[in-house]
Amino acid sequence: MTNREVADLLRLIADMLEIKGEVVYKALAYRKAADNIEALGRDINEVWRQGKLREIPGVGEALEKKLDELLRTGRLGYYEELQEEIPVGVVSLLSIPDVGPKTAKLLWEKLGALSVADVERAAREGKLRQLPGLGVRSEQRILEGIESLYRRTTRIPLGVAWPVANELAQALRQELGTDTVEPVGSLRRMKDTVGDIDLLAAYEEPEQATAAFVRLPQVAEILSHGPTRASVVLYNGLQVDIRALKPERYGSLLQYFTGSKEHNVKLRTLALSKGLSLSEYGFKRGDQELLCPKEEDVYHALDLPWIPPELREDRGEIEAAQQGKLPKLIERNDIRGDLHVHTDWSDAAATLAEMAQAAQKLGYEYLVISDHSQGLGVARGLDIARLRQQRAEIDKLNEGFSGFRLLHGAEVEIRGDGTLDYPDEVLQELDVVIASVHSGLRQDREAMTTRVIRAMRNPHVDILGHPSGRLLGQREATNVDLDAVLRVAAETHTILEVNGTPNRLDLDDVHIRQAIQLGVQLAVNTDAHSVNGLEVMEYGVAMARRGWAEAHHVVNTLPLPQLLERLTLKEHSTIR
DNA sequence: GCCGTTTTCGGCCCGACTGTTTTCAGTCG
Numbered sequence: 001m002t003n004r005e006v007a008d009l010l011r012l013i014a015d016m017l018e019i020k021g022e023v024v025y026k027a028l029a030y031r032k033a034a035d036n037i038e039a040l041g042r043d044i045n046e047v048w049r050q051g052k053l054r055e056i057p058g059v060g061e062a063l064e065k066k067l068d069e070l071l072r073t074g075r076l077g078y079y080e081e082l083q084e085e086i087p088v089g090v091v092s093l094l095s096i097p098d099v100g101p102k103t104a105k106l107l108w109e110k111l112g113a114l115s116v117a118d119v120e121r122a123a124r125e126g127k128l129r130q131l132p133g134l135g136v137r138s139e140q141r142i143l144e145g146i147e148s149l150y151r152r153t154t155r156i157p158l159g160v161a162w163p164v165a166n167e168l169a170q171a172l173r174q175e176l177g178t179d180t181v182e183p184v185g186s187l188r189r190m191k192d193t194v195g196d197i198d199l200l201a202a203y204e205e206p207e208q209a210t211a212a213f214v215r216l217p218q219v220a221e222i223l224s225h226g227p228t229r230a231s232v233v234l235y236n237g238l239q240v241d242i243r244a245l246k247p248e249r250y251g252s253l254l255q256y257f258t259g260s261k262e263h264n265v266k267l268r269t270l271a272l273s274k275g276l277s278l279s280e281y282g283f284k285r286g287d288q289e290l291l292c293p294k295e296e297d298v299y300h301a302l303d304l305p306w307i308p309p310e311l312r313e314d315r316g317e318i319e320a321a322q323q324g325k326l327p328k329l330i331e332r333n334d335i336r337g338d339l340h341v342h343t344d345w346s347d348a349a350a351t352l353a354e355m356a357q358a359a360q361k362l363g364y365e366y367l368v369i370s371d372h373s374q375g376l377g378v379a380r381g382l383d384i385a386r387l388r389q390q391r392a393e394i395d396k397l398n399e400g401f402s403g404f405r406l407l408h409g410a411e412v413e414i415r416g417d418g419t420l421d422y423p424d425e426v427l428q429e430l431d432v433v434i435a436s437v438h439s440g441l442r443q444d445r446e447a448m449t450t451r452v453i454r455a456m457r458n459p460h461v462d463i464l465g466h467p468s469g470r471l472l473g474q475r476e477a478t479n480v481d482l483d484a485v486l487r488v489a490a491e492t493h494t495i496l497e498v499n500g501t502p503n504r505l506d507l508d509d510v511h512i513r514q515a516i517q518l519g520v521q522l523a524v525n526t527d528a529h530s531v532n533g534l535e536v537m538e539y540g541v542a543m544a545r546r547g548w549a550e551a552h553h554v555v556n557t558l559p560l561p562q563l564l565e566r567l568t569l570k571e572h573s574t575i576r
Numbered sequence: 577g578c579c580g581t582t583t584t585c586g587g588c589c590c591g592a593c594t595g596t597t598t599t600c601a602g603t604c605g
Contacts, residue, residue, distance in 0.1 A: 024588095025577070025578085025587090025588055026577050028577085028578090028588080029577035030577075032577090032578080033577085033578090057578095058577090058579095060577065060579075061577090063577070063578085097604090098594090098602085098603065099603085100602060100603050101602090101603095102601080102602060103602075103603085133595090133596070133597090133601075133602085134595085134596085135596060137594080137595060137596085138595065138596085198605090224592095224593060224594075225593095226592065226593055226594095227592095228592075229592065229593075229605095231593095241605080243592095256590095256605095257605090259605080261589095261605065264589075264590090264605095265588095265589055265590095266589095267589090268589040271589090272589080273582085277589085277590080278589080278590080279589085279590050279591065280590080280591075280592095281590095281591085
């Protein structure tokens with residue numbers, strides 16, 4: 001079982017326990033363990049083999065026993081017993097907005113509902129309003145919730161939500177005549193996907209801010225609307241929540257609303273240990289209030305340095321802050337060039353000259369042209385003759401540049417057996433070789449892992465492109481064993497790509513962090529297929545930051561001479 | 577079910593909004 005599968009099962013059990021009516025803290029404990037297993041960055045099976053399950057935070061005696069049974073036999077007796085009591089169908093009702101464990105249990109016990117469709121039917125027949133604690137309004141609300149559930153297909157990639165959120169924030173800033181409107185929540189933490197958009201407004205009359213917000217022309221439907229918070233659905237189907245408070249509490253609100261929930265919970269616990277109570281309004285010591293106009297004030301009150309939003313996932317950042325060991329995260333301006341872009345030589349829109357010009361405009365010192373290799377026919381991959389023609393043109397262009405250089409690379413297909421799409425003598429001519437998997441994506445774990453590792457052991461392969469192959473919202477990652485890939489990358493000095501294309505963001509944050517811990521170096525690239533595509537660098541950098549990357553972990557922060565030297569490391573290395 | 581510079585037992589974060597209530601429970605973030 002994968003970490004994800006184990007985590008999902010623990011979360012399912014947590015839901016069942018809640019519906020059953022167990023003390024909520026029990027369910028909480030399961031969820032916490034699930035979160036930590038998912039964010040582990042190591043294969044849980046390996047942790048289990050080493051007998052180190054207890055070292056995972058949130059795993060105690062009872063969960064260790066259950067995990068051991070699960071990983072050893074693939075089954076869990078405790079879960080099977082629970083299933084006898086609480087059918088999985090009841091758990092599925094929790095996906096309906098405004099239906100929690102109590103309501104789910106009620107719907108099941110009184111109406112026998114075991115699916116969202118059952119609830120929908122009962123609601124249409126007016127049966128929900130007859131249940132204790134529910135009325136006509138609740139019935140209507142649940143029905144609307146089901147409809148929105150059908151509309152809402154999946155989480156939204158960061159690259160989609162980010163521009164929408166900024167446009168909304170800008171509209172509201174103009175409406176209110178203030179600067180203090182910002183996207184917050186998982187967006188501000190730059191998570192790879194977001195469930196909804198959260199906005200924050202600091203305004204003297206908060207109720208006017210929420211009122212102006214629900215009146216924005218983008219708003220299709222108002223879900224709730226109070227003096228300090230409101231929730232709407234846009235015409236594009238995205239849900240947006242806003243919170244508004246007076247500016248004097250701006251720092252507390254910004255901190256609170258940025259999350260994550262887990263990070264905030266830990267901060268509050270920390271506050272309690274110092275005799276303070278923390279909420280979005282600020283600190284309280286007894287009746288005495290301590291306001292935080294700036295976000296830094298919140299952290300300083302807890303004797304912590306300010307923590308960058310990208311780290312706020314309760315993955316050790318608070319402990320690191322306490323010990324003064326927060327990383328100095330890489331920034332967008334540290335990037336000196338893009339190592340992965342395409343041109344009209346293969347499947348992209350812009351010419352070599354256009355891409356070079358755009359890169360110089362961004363202040364880059366270098367740009368690697370890396371069109372597809374011959375095997376990727378659908379992308380008009382370059383055969384060896386055209387590749388050499390391209391080299392000639394790049395050389396010619398370079399004569400006209402000063403303080404900037406085009407490098408010649410290629411994104412070379414990793415074939416099904418792990419061999420590469422150009423022979424070694426051709427690879428050797430290139431400044432940068434990116435090896436990527438684009439075909440045969442359904443191979444089983446062993447075949448896929450062997451394939452990728454074989455490619456990495458080629459001394460000419462500098463970078464492994466989009467290592468997991470995932471396409472957010474469209475395609476799962478391939479079966480590749482990333483743990484093994486990371487180990488071999490460390491051993492062979494192969495650079496791993498952090499691909500900034502919005503629906504890739506690959507590597508993800510968890511594996512970036514693991515890579516760094518193993519001493520693997522990264523390249524943050526855009527994989528741009530147009531001039532505008534170069535702009536997505538900010539998403540790639542955001543992923544790197546979420547993975548605790550500092551500038552020195554990323555090779556394209558190096559000045560050109562050092563980069564070129566780094567790129568020869570593998571050929572000169574004796575370890576293969 | 578986890579966990580311990582206030583505890584190996586008794587805690588475990590805080591508040592808004594909604595609807596169905598006569599003072600609060602459920603849900604959400």
